[in-house]
Amino acid sequence: MQNTKTGVLLVNLGTPEAPTAPAVRAFLKQFLSDPRVVDLPRWQWLPILNGIVLRFRPKKVAKAYQSVWQEGGSPLMVISREQQQALQARLQQDVGQSVPVALGMTYGAPSMRQGLDELLEQGCDKVVLLPLFPQYSCSTSGAAFDAIASEFAGMRTFPHLRMVRDYHDNPAYIDALANSIQSHWNQHGRGQKLLMSFHGVPKRFVQEGDIYQSQCLRTGELVAARLGLSEGQWMVCFQSRFGKEEWLTPYTDETLEALPQQGVKSIDIITPAFSVDCLETLEEIAIEGKSEFLAAGGEAYHFIPCLNAEPDHIAMMSELVQKEMQNW
Numbered sequence: 001m002q003n004t005k006t007g008v009l010l011v012n013l014g015t016p017e018a019p020t021a022p023a024v025r026a027f028l029k030q031f032l033s034d035p036r037v038v039d040l041p042r043w044q045w046l047p048i049l050n051g052i053v054l055r056f057r058p059k060k061v062a063k064a065y066q067s068v069w070q071e072g073g074s075p076l077m078v079i080s081r082e083q084q085q086a087l088q089a090r091l092q093q094d095v096g097q098s099v100p101v102a103l104g105m106t107y108g109a110p111s112m113r114q115g116l117d118e119l120l121e122q123g124c125d126k127v128v129l130l131p132l133f134p135q136y137s138c139s140t141s142g143a144a145f146d147a148i149a150s151e152f153a154g155m156r157t158f159p160h161l162r163m164v165r166d167y168h169d170n171p172a173y174i175d176a177l178a179n180s181i182q183s184h185w186n187q188h189g190r191g192q193k194l195l196m197s198f199h200g201v202p203k204r205f206v207q208e209g210d211i212y213q214s215q216c217l218r219t220g221e222l223v224a225a226r227l228g229l230s231e232g233q234w235m236v237c238f239q240s241r242f243g244k245e246e247w248l249t250p251y252t253d254e255t256l257e258a259l260p261q262q263g264v265k266s267i268d269i270i271t272p273a274f275s276v277d278c279l280e281t282l283e284e285i286a287i288e289g290k291s292e293f294l295a296a297g298g299e300a301y302h303f304i305p306c307l308n309a310e311p312d313h314i315a316m317m318s319e320l321v322q323k324e325m326q327n328w
């Protein structure tokens with residue numbers, strides 16, 4: 001009998017197994033060896049990666065991970081597991097049948113292969129690949145596609161596949177962000193400016209065709225419009241710069257240092273490119289960003305968490321999956 005069962009492979013970037021230098025080194029080695037992430041010629045990049053980056057960065061970054069590590073592990077993994085369980089329960093409710101949801105990370109564990117095998121073992125012959133990167137980038141969603149394709153390359157028969165490429169302007173995603181900001185304002189009051197800080201990428205990626213920047217700007221505009229914000233009350237900026245090349249601007253850290261001098265003493269900051277809180281939101285933005293802003297003369301800094309496993313975020317994911325399941 002032919003299978004006709006759909007499963008969901010929920011994808012995120014991945015994270016180290018422990019907040020230690022050896023575990024961070026192992027993770028960074030796999031991640032930063034991917035040409036989708038650093039596309040310099042291998043002869044040029046690998047000596048830098050092995051001789052400098054992997055020698056010095058793991059110790060520093062392990063310390064940063066220690067500052068946000070949770071009882072159950074890396075925040076990215078703990079929250080991704082919550083999303084997996086919540087989405088499976090939500091799909092059962094919305095679709096009225098079991099739709100298995102597995103987790104696969106582009107780098108580290110559980111690997112894409114482990115996630116895929118979990119679905120195949122449950123009899124799924126149709127897989128919806130849902131990378132939790134709302135804005136497409138070659139360095140994230142592109143890399144997730146490569147990772148599943150390289151697993152398929154070794155299979156005699158691979159399952160049917162549909163992939164959600166991006167959802168940067170999906171009304172339910174925009175609503176979930178706007179609702180999260182509004183409820184933060186209701187609880188804590190409203191700052192002078194709302195910063196939407198997206199993970200950066202090298203400017204060159206965009207010049208060479210990556211649609212990431214335009215999708216970030218569109219998300220920003222839609223959220224601002226949904227909240228009725230006028231120019232000057234919000235801005236988009238880009239964080240997590242890596243290496244010497246120019247990345248998308250304005251840079252978040254420079255913005256945080258400049259705003260107090262421009263009279264902006266209180267801000268709210270949200271990170272819409274991240275679907276789960278992780279090192280880059282909890283350490284770089286919630287901790288480091290705050291101390292940068294306050295040191296520059298800022299007075300109030302409010303970090304708004306990612307959508308994580310919030311019910312409206314999970315409902316949006318269910319909607320994305322159901323759309324892919326239509327006429328299949």
Ligand SMILES: C=CC1=C(C)c2cc3[nH]c(cc4nc(cc5[nH]c(cc1n2)c(C)c5CCC(=O)O)C(CCC(=O)O)=C4C)c(C)c3C=C
Binds near residue numbers: 137
């Ligand atoms: C080297 C270039 C990098 C590109 C390009 C890049 C794009 C990119 N990354 C995310 C999401 C995440 N990145 C995270 C960590 C992280 N990112 C880079 C580098 C690039 N990212 C590094 C080196 C690291 C590791 C930490 C460090 O050494 O500073 C994470 C968090 C992982 C965690 O464990 O918590 C996420 C998530 C996006 C969305 C993106 C492009 C759009």
Ligand SMILES: [Fe+2]
Binds near residue numbers: 199240
């Ligand atoms: Fe990154």
Ligand SMILES: [Fe+2]
Binds near residue numbers: 280284
């Ligand atoms: Fe960072």
